[in-house]
Amino acid sequence: MGDGNNTSGRGISAxxxxxxxxxxxxEWLQQYNLLGKIGEGTYGLVFLARIKSPTxxxxxxxxxxxxxxxxxxxxxxxxxxxxxxxxxISHENVVKLVNVHINHADMSLYLAFDYAEYDLYEIIRHHxxxxxxxxxxxxxxxxxxxxxxxxxxxxxxxxxxxxxxxSNILVMGEGDEQGVVKxxxxxxxxxxQAPLKPLSENxxxxxxxxxxxxxxxxxxxxxSAVDMWAVGCIFAELLxxxxxxxxxxxxxxxxxxxxxxxxxxxxxxxHPTLEKWPTLANLPHWQSDMQxxxxxxxxxxxxxxxxxxxPKSPAFDLLSKMLEYDPRKxxxxxxxxxxxxxxxxxxxxxxxxxxxxxxxxxxxxPTRPVDQNTDFEGTTSIQPSQPVSGNAVAGNMGGAxxxxxxxxxxxxxxxPMQRMPQGMMAYNFPAQAGVGGGMNPGGISMQRNMAAAxxxxxxxxxxxxxxxxxxxxxQQKSRRL
Amino acid sequence: xxxxxKYKAANQRAIQTLEKYGxxxxxxxGDGSLSYPEPIVRDTADKHSRPKPLNIxxxxxxxxxxxxxLREVCSAFYFPNKIQATALIYFKRFYLQWSVxxxxxxxxxxxxxxxxxxxxxxxVSAEELGKGISQDHQVxxxxxxxxxxxLEFDLIVYAPYRSVVGFINDMEEFSGVNDGENQMFKxxxxxxxxxxxxxxxxxAPHLFPPGQLALAALRSANRMHGVLDFEQxxxxxxxxxxxxxxISQLTESLNAIDACVTxxxxxxxxxxxxxxxxxxxxxxxxxxxxxxxxxxxxxxxKSSNEVPNEPSVA
Numbered sequence: 035m036g037d038g039n040n041t042s043g044r045g046i047s048a049x050x051x052x053x054x055x056x057x058x059x060x061e062w063l064q065q066y067n068l069l070g071k072i073g074e075g076t077y078g079l080v081f082l083a084r085i086k087s088p089t090x091x092x093x094x095x096x097x098x099x100x101x102x103x104x105x106x107x108x109x110x111x112x113x114x115x116x117x118x119x120x121x122x123i124s125h126e127n128v129v130k131l132v133n134v135h136i137n138h139a140d141m142s143l144y145l146a147f148d149y150a151e152y153d154l155y156e157i158i159r160h161h162x163x164x165x166x167x168x169x170x171x172x173x174x175x176x177x178x179x180x181x182x183x184x185x186x187x188x189x190x191x192x193x194x195x196x197x198x199x200x201s202n203i204l205v206m207g208e209g210d211e212q213g214v215v216k217x218x219x220x221x222x223x224x225x226x227q228a229p230l231k232p233l234s235e236n237x238x239x240x241x242x243x244x245x246x247x248x249x250x251x252x253x254x255x256x257x258s259a260v261d262m263w264a265v266g267c268i269f270a271e272l273l274x275x276x277x278x279x280x281x282x283x284x285x286x287x288x289x290x291x292x293x294x295x296x297x298x299x300x301x302x303x304x305h306p307t308l309e310k311w312p313t314l315a316n317l318p319h320w321q322s323d324m325q326x327x328x329x330x331x332x333x334x335x336x337x338x339x340x341x342x343x344x345p346k347s348p349a350f351d352l353l354s355k356m357l358e359y360d361p362r363k364x365x366x367x368x369x370x371x372x373x374x375x376x377x378x379x380x381x382x383x384x385x386x387x388x389x390x391x392x393x394x395x396x397x398x399x400p401t402r403p404v405d406q407n408t409d410f411e412g413t414t415s416i417q418p419s420q421p422v423s424g425n426a427v428a429g430n431m432g433g434a435x436x437x438x439x440x441x442x443x444x445x446x447x448x449x450p451m452q453r454m455p456q457g458m459m460a461y462n463f464p465a466q467a468g469v470g471g472g473m474n475p476g477g478i479s480m481q482r483n484m485a486a487a488x489x490x491x492x493x494x495x496x497x498x499x500x501x502x503x504x505x506x507x508x509q510q511k512s513r514r515l
Numbered sequence: 516x517x518x519x520x521k522y523k524a525a526n527q528r529a530i531q532t533l534e535k536y537g538x539x540x541x542x543x544x545g546d547g548s549l550s551y552p553e554p555i556v557r558d559t560a561d562k563h564s565r566p567k568p569l570n571i572x573x574x575x576x577x578x579x580x581x582x583x584x585l586r587e588v589c590s591a592f593y594f595p596n597k598i599q600a601t602a603l604i605y606f607k608r609f610y611l612q613w614s615v616x617x618x619x620x621x622x623x624x625x626x627x628x629x630x631x632x633x634x635x636x637x638x639v640s641a642e643e644l645g646k647g648i649s650q651d652h653q654v655x656x657x658x659x660x661x662x663x664x665x666l667e668f669d670l671i672v673y674a675p676y677r678s679v680v681g682f683i684n685d686m687e688e689f690s691g692v693n694d695g696e697n698q699m700f701k702x703x704x705x706x707x708x709x710x711x712x713x714x715x716x717x718x719a720p721h722l723f724p725p726g727q728l729a730l731a732a733l734r735s736a737n738r739m740h741g742v743l744d745f746e747q748x749x750x751x752x753x754x755x756x757x758x759x760x761x762i763s764q765l766t767e768s769l770n771a772i773d774a775c776v777t778x779x780x781x782x783x784x785x786x787x788x789x790x791x792x793x794x795x796x797x798x799x800x801x802x803x804x805x806x807x808x809x810x811x812x813x814x815x816x817k818s819s820n821e822v823p824n825e826p827s828v829a
Contacts, residue, residue, distance in 0.1 A: 118671055230635055
């Protein structure tokens, strides 16, 4: 994507006007219509925007704005970590980075992604609160298979995600990638091949409900198995529409020890034993917090009744292998993809949302809510957020909607006749170089550096080819604008 | 575009800038954005004192000199060689995009070390780094984003050091030595590590993947130690690698890597003095011009349209 005619687009533009006022619209932002905020986290904010340029008109983009790093020590390591990983990876089930914008004035980075309309958090919530029935088997299986497929790709390239949870698993809306799963948010991801320091030095990872027991027990070194635990939790949640281990987070301590979370796990899976998990004795909290951990004795595992699966079903077998206590015995993504569960009917498909069999009921999922009242600087006005479209809000579209129409573009007022900061610059990335050779330390396959040297030619080619990737947004949305 | 063409393109652009503006160095502002020099008016009588640009050989010497400095800095901080190798690759790739006349290699060298620490998850603050070598750390922070941009955010680097260890293990197995305690292999590994150090200073890391660089280092080390029949070992890996390369292609690559090492030349002190003098004049640091330029120079975005913004396309 990007503007092929803009010759200075990728240049390093000279600029010394700092964007002091919120009303100033950075130059790169002018290629988008900003629709509103769709996400917020410790890293910063995510905005939904629509491309104005004719080549990709109407295509939606998610723009992730990173907060400045607090310590004042240069560019945010979180942002850099995410960009460098996304630059290396290219897979159907991993979110695609299409642009990086730099605001020199405050050294902040903006990442532009292909927009995915749904995420597992919203899909699960919709079923739980609105539809009141389980997600159909085909959809559950297809979502899980694609999630594992993306994860297998990451793990085979030595990347651990470390923050898998339903809200980070996106699903594409209408278009030629409809119903395709995209793993997102690589802010905590890292390469775990031959780290210079223990991974635990990066601090606490993974949202507590999806956090693997070895992390909860204070393991200094851990592996890609932490992601598989999270996948197990997500699988169960897709089946039951409720988080499997819903512990209360002890926020006061920097200590990773979370007694309530462990208790929730033990209650369902039974206490781990040294017999089943020999290295358990080496984990810091297993030793030091013995009394707390062992306060309640749970030994009969009730997982099958919680997830309403027969203990003999392939689905249950796969789930219990993902929730294996010993990380070394836990099933890997590659093994899981080969599991019997995926070989029996219904077979998983590419469009997870629309089953191929006729007669199956299609659920219209609400798209992710868009907060139109937060401007690009992150300043929020007091109005509550509203989903941008979808059946869920059809009923109250009338009054509230009409009144709000004018505020859709509020974050981007008509350009005032003042100097635009031009310190922003964009990067349209060339076709992603494969990870093959570089990721294969002993191997002698790909000439990675030559690939980098050819990047520009590739990019030229790619600019001419808009590609067949345009995800057309739903009609409803277009009408609104 | 081959390496030589890239070096030439950066050199040519800097020379053109010099002709147009009388100086080549770009300035980085506090916010990390770049500005080009403002054109200066020269009278014809001034012609003989015009600064002389570096040629591509002189640029090469400059890079070689600072790559060695980079290593010294990393050693002074006892950084693991993974960081040193990453920093070195950043430095080399940066100067595929820019001429040394445009950005002072000392600043870039320090910024590359800082960035490598950040990327390899071994964070060292800019202040700490600056303090350790008595340099202004603000320069590092100013250049950080420029370096990432110039590298196009391709920041993950695989150095050959780990490949050497992997191949040694494999060779032990190949030779039927499985105790991992064999002194001959240990000596060869150590020699190969030193060979990798040499290779990393050449252009070879731009041209060959880490596995091949490691094999070239091991082949040289084996010549010294005579541990195994290397030719036979290469044949065994080619067979295993699903015929992606045949033996002659692989040997050709290893020979080309060896040639890079043989060609490598460290500039003499005299050369460096000469180059530094030229470079200073390119940056407008000659005493004659100092005051004049200070006034003329100001940040401009107009000029950024005239000078190619994107070095690699030029």
